[in-house]
Amino acid sequence: MEIPTHSDIPARPRLRPVDAFPTELQGKQAIALRDPSNMSDAVLAFTVDAISILQALDGAHTILDIQAAETKRRGRLVLRAEIEELVRTLDEQLFLFGPRFDAARAAMTDAFRQNPIRPAYHAGSAYPEDPESLREWMDGFFLHSEGPGAIEENHPRQEIAGILAPHIDFRRGGSVYAWAYRALAEAEPADLYIVLGVPHQGIDGPAAATLKAYDTPFGPLEVDHDFVEALGRRSRQDLLAEELGHRTEHSIEFETVFLRYLFGGRREIRMVPILLSFVHESMHVGRNPWEDLEARRFVEALGETISAYPGKVCIVGGVDLAHVGPQFGDPSPVTGEMLGWLESEDRAMLSAIESGEADAFYASIAKDMDRRRVCGLTPIYTFMQVLQKEGKLLKYGQAPDPNGTVTFASVAF
Secondary structure (H helix, E strand, O other): OOOOOOOOOOOOOEEOOOEEEEEEEOOEEEEEEEOOOOOOOOEEEEEHHHHHHHHHOEOOOOHHHHHHHHHHHHOOOOOHHHHHHHHHHHHHOOOEOOHHHHHHHHHHHHHHHHOOEEOOOOEOOOEOOOHHHHHHHHHHHHHOOOOOOOOOOOOOOEOOOEEEEOOOOHHHHHHHHHHHHHHHHOEOOOOEEEEEEOOOOOOOOOEEEOOOEEOOOOOOEOEOHHHHHHHHHHHOOOOOOOHHHHOOOHHHHHHHHHHHHHHOOOOOOEEEEEEEOOHHHHHHOOOOHHHOHHHHHHHHHHHHHHHHOOOOEEEEEEOOOOEEOHHHOOOOOOOHHHHHHHHHHHHHHHHHHHHOOHHHHHHHHHOOOOOOOOOOHHHHHHHHHHHOOOOEEEEEEEEOOOOOEEEEEEEEO
């Protein structure tokens, strides 16, 4: 017979997807958890003894199961109250699935949907809220020693069908962003920019859009409602079902800041923001992503809706590349030798991207089951399937950190 837990503790607690990283607690090695979806803004730290408990919070084990396993592992009696206290803390901070989380998510979804715009969530933290300060800072990305130089207003116009730009924070990747956005600024202007991003907190289904304008310090960037609605009809999918994924997601927000920086006050443009996730899911079950019928239908519908659009369309992919090091699950710190290996592997992948062949790009990742954890995998794959054009690598960059290194690049098509 299963012994019931206290009424405010889930009977079979299940931890939500969280980021885990090493830290210190009272001078001792510890593990910290944070919520990548920002449903909770708490950062919780636990001793290393708690790791096995956290791993057991999979929805299959009761508190009693976990207590018995911990007592056996530690060779001493572990009190049930000790397990319950940890679980209660996680539940109160919305780190567990369950009624408390469901209620909080429902309230947050309702509040988000009632807001006519998507607020600039990262303004004031990832970049300045003041537009003049922000513009001065972004000007510096172009003039940086690693930047492309100032935008030339009288530069001969070229056709740009799309760009891949980073979505790492501006502090580390600003000069690499500048290469993609200088190419965009000096190209024939588009009427509509389709911005493809990564849902770091995850979404159900292959795609999630929103009709809300993305606010920025330079003013809001409006969404083309007709395009989104036509895309939903063609794909036969409810693209707004996972709209909450846009609430705090930076992979599209950072691109909208750059687009408003380039065009705000100069010409009216519209955007279509889409979060995408299906390639990793296909890879992990040994299936080519093009065999995922729902995802394929969406990608084909996106291409058809672009073809039917009366104006000029440009696709922007807000994507990063590799994520390696202990912060991302690797056993050892990133060394100088590993940075060299990373660049070699990244450049081979980027060569496949330049070829314009989506299957070649996917093969370059699937050969080692995404050993480098390429963050922009689905947006890049979708971008290539829709455009089917050759690209040119403009700039490659790394943000080296022994604990967690991220790589990124700018590519123009």
